Amino acid sequence: MTTSALRRHPGGSAPDTAGIGRDAIRALYAELALHPKPGLVSPLDSGSHDDMDMATFMRSLFALRGYFRDIATAGAEGADFDVLRGLGIEAERRMLAATGGINTHRGAIFSLGLLAAASGALKHEGQSLAGPALGEAVTRRWGQALVAAGIQARDSDSHGARAIRRYQVRGAREEAAEGFPLVFGTALPALEEVLARTGCLERALVQTLFTLMSVLEDTNLLHRGGTEGLGFVRDGARRFLDAGGVLMPGWRERALALHRDCVARHLSPGGSADLLAATWFVHHQRSGAERT
Ligand SMILES: CC(C)(COP(=O)(O)OP(=O)(O)OC[C@H]1O[C@@H](n2cnc3c(N)ncnc32)[C@H](O)[C@@H]1O)[C@@H](O)C(=O)NCCC(=O)NCCS
């Protein structure tokens, strides 16, 4: 699929889907390169993971380069959910081939993929990307199909499906079907506030990650640590934020302390990592649209 194959939409223009794809990969790289991130893989260590490191994630990123461009193009072409799911499944296959069977980016292929498709669609139609427009576009276009896919997957034996059954929580599909309320309502305001106050990207990303960790019902954490593990991470992140987060001296040491505690408990907030990348992607897409 190429950008030039897209038909022009009245009032819109052929969107730069290669640019959308690049922003998605950059967002995933920004998440990966960040440190400290409690329990997660970073350039400094593998956190709570003994089967993957920075190099595994880099191989995975390399394998996903074409996927985000293609799903953005599919979105611009008005594709229905089955087409997006086909691209997502194929991308998962490439990720697993590149990592030797390790799940590095499953959640990101899904969440960031849907947001990239929404960006392609809105840009193609010449619509604004302001506020929660990208999330609303996901709900409007693919929300029903996402809910149906969630019902269908209820009995599956993925870690996420098992956690949703056992603990009655919302998973990745529910978050997407509702238009990513945590990304638009919680994470983006945190990111933009710290960016405005400090101009420091590292601190803005750390604050956003902890903000997500303090509220997300992360099925990765439930799978690894049950409600106790989820509660431990949420409470730890909340305490970090209540102490002033990244705006207070000593923030790095406090974040590192939670990192060490998560590693000791084998906990990893992978869902928050995925949504951090999604938040950074949306921020870029929106500010890019304002410039043009
Ligand atoms: C939809 C997916 C993520 C299903 O997830 P499932 O609930 O079965 O759990 P699974 O353990 O496989 O993975 C969940 C992933 O979501 C992330 N996650 C966990 N909790 C949450 C949450 N509350 N919100 C958002 N993301 C979360 C995690 O990082 C994890 O990687 C995916 O496996 C899938 O169906 N892929 C097929 C491709 C597809 O449907 N693509 C759609 C278009 S892109």
Ligand SMILES: Nc1ncnc2c1ncn2[C@@H]1O[C@H](COP(=O)(O)OP(=O)(O)OP(=O)(O)O)[C@@H](O)[C@H]1O
């Ligand atoms: N920097 C990161 N470090 C670790 N995980 C991340 C990172 N960024 C995103 N993730 C997410 O976390 C998920 C990996 O978590 P985890 O290893 O617990 O999943 P799993 O393979 O389903 O479970 P397990 O390894 O316990 O069998 C990835 O699918 C990815 O979505």
